[in-house]
Amino acid sequence: xxxxxxxxxxxxxxxxxxxxxxxxxxxxxxxxxxxxxxxxxxxxxxxxxxxxxxxxxxxxxxxxxxxxxxxxxxxxxxxxxxxxxxxxxxxxxxxxxxxxxxxxxxxxxxxxxxxxxxxxxxxxxxxxxxxxxxxxxxxxxxxxxxxxxxxxxxxxxxxxxxxxxxxxxxxxxxxxxxxxxxxxxxxxxxxxxxxxxxxxxxxxxxxxxxxxxxxxxxxxxxxxxxxxxxxxxxxxxxxxxxxxxxxxxxxxxxxxxxxxxxxxxxxxxxxxxxxxxxxxxxxxxxxxxxxxxxxxxxxxxxxxxxxxxxxxxxxxxxxxxxxxxx
Numbered sequence: 001x002x003x004x005x006x007x008x009x010x011x012x013x014x015x016x017x018x019x020x021x022x023x024x025x026x027x028x029x030x031x032x033x034x035x036x037x038x039x040x041x042x043x044x045x046x047x048x049x050x051x052x053x054x055x056x057x058x059x060x061x062x063x064x065x066x067x068x069x070x071x072x073x074x075x076x077x078x079x080x081x082x083x084x085x086x087x088x089x090x091x092x093x094x095x096x097x098x099x100x101x102x103x104x105x106x107x108x109x110x111x112x113x114x115x116x117x118x119x120x121x122x123x124x125x126x127x128x129x130x131x132x133x134x135x136x137x138x139x140x141x142x143x144x145x146x147x148x149x150x151x152x153x154x155x156x157x158x159x160x161x162x163x164x165x166x167x168x169x170x171x172x173x174x175x176x177x178x179x180x181x182x183x184x185x186x187x188x189x190x191x192x193x194x195x196x197x198x199x200x201x202x203x204x205x206x207x208x209x210x211x212x213x214x215x216x217x218x219x220x221x222x223x224x225x226x227x228x229x230x231x232x233x234x235x236x237x238x239x240x241x242x243x244x245x246x247x248x249x250x251x252x253x254x255x256x257x258x259x260x261x262x263x264x265x266x267x268x269x270x271x272x273x274x275x276x277x278x279x280x281x282x283x284x285x286x287x288x289x290x291x292x293x294x295x296x297x298x299x300x301x302x303x304x305x306x307x308x309x310x311x312x313x314x315x316x317x318x319x320x321x322x323x324x325x326x
Contacts, residue, residue, distance in 0.1 A: 001026040001027065002026065002027040002048075004042060006035045006051045006054070007054060013305075013306055016302065020306065024310060029043075035054060035060060044067050045068075046069065048070065049071070049073070050072075056081060056082040062090070065091075071094075073096070074097065075305040077096055077098070078204075095324040097304070097324070099296065099305050101154040106161070108202070109141075109165075111200075111228045112146070112254065115226040115228065115252040116141055118137075120288070120289050121287065124286065141198075142167050144198050145196050146168070146170070146199075147172070147200070148170070149172050149199065149200065150172075156177055159180055160180075169184045171184045173186070204232070211235070211236070213237065213241075215237065218240055224250070225251060227254075228255070231257065233259040236258070241253060245287070251287065253287070254289040256295045258290065260278070261293060266294075309324075
């Protein structure tokens with residue numbers, strides 16, 4: 001069994017891949033470059049591909065199928081960058097990653113705390129040697145009602161971790177989790193928005209969830225409330241969010257992901273003039289924290305991503321089922 005990995009980071013993922021090759025018994029090749037028609041030949045002789053969040057178009061899939069690739073796994077939970085329907089037509093099985101939910105859950109709570117304590121503004125002032133207190137008063141998380149939108153693995157973990165802060169927790173999800181009974185009160189999305197001081201998003205980036213937080217939903221939120229998004233940028237209408245922030249209706253936002261991120265992560269674009277004015281506008285605001293889609297980035301989660309991909313590809317090669325298949 002030979003696996004070829006694209007866009008592999010040598011400073012973290014490579015070490016885990018190499019260790020797994022010895023543990024599970026497979027050969028591998030790799031490149032730090034993203035897959036293209038020009039470098040597809042690097043995968044010649046491989047049985048399967050391990051990729052990251054790069055577009056896998058029908059043209060690319062056709063090329064890899066011709067090279068003998070029969071399985072593709074992406075080191076991400078989301079897989080909308082892969083044309084899964086075309087892959088299935090070709091007989092290529094597709095898998096996504098899984099990793100412990102604590103990394104993203106911890107990060108989401110960190111974002112809540114940063115927004116509530118005005119950390120960005122405090123740091124900006126301190127850098128300019130402004131050590132005054134005026135305008136920097138924060139709020140305790142324990143005094144807040146937190147609304148959790150989506151109680152999958154990560155959302156459920158957020159609910160459990162919030163218990164230590166003593167705050168009231170509401171949740172909205174089509175499927176109520178029995179294991180969260182007594183920890184959370186399930187309500188409708190409009191009820192959650194109207195009653196929460198902090199709204200944190202943990203819903204999947206499905207087409208039907210696009211802009212689930214738009215102008216109407218933002219208007220329903222409490223005056224001065226905080227929006228946190230460590231899930232998918234497509235969940236929030238960025239233009240409407242900017243309007244709600246600029247009007248003063250929202251007290252702040254803390255975002256690990258926004259719309260139109262393609263071509264940014266995980267690259268050094270520090271010398272480039274970037275398109276996408278919404279990002280620049282959000283980052284300019286003193287009450288908005290924007291981080292580069294890295295809530296997942298812990299040693300435990302990176303190892304989990306690589307391991308789940310390899311386990312899925314080995315299952316594909318053996319003709320077996322795997323919980324990671326999409």
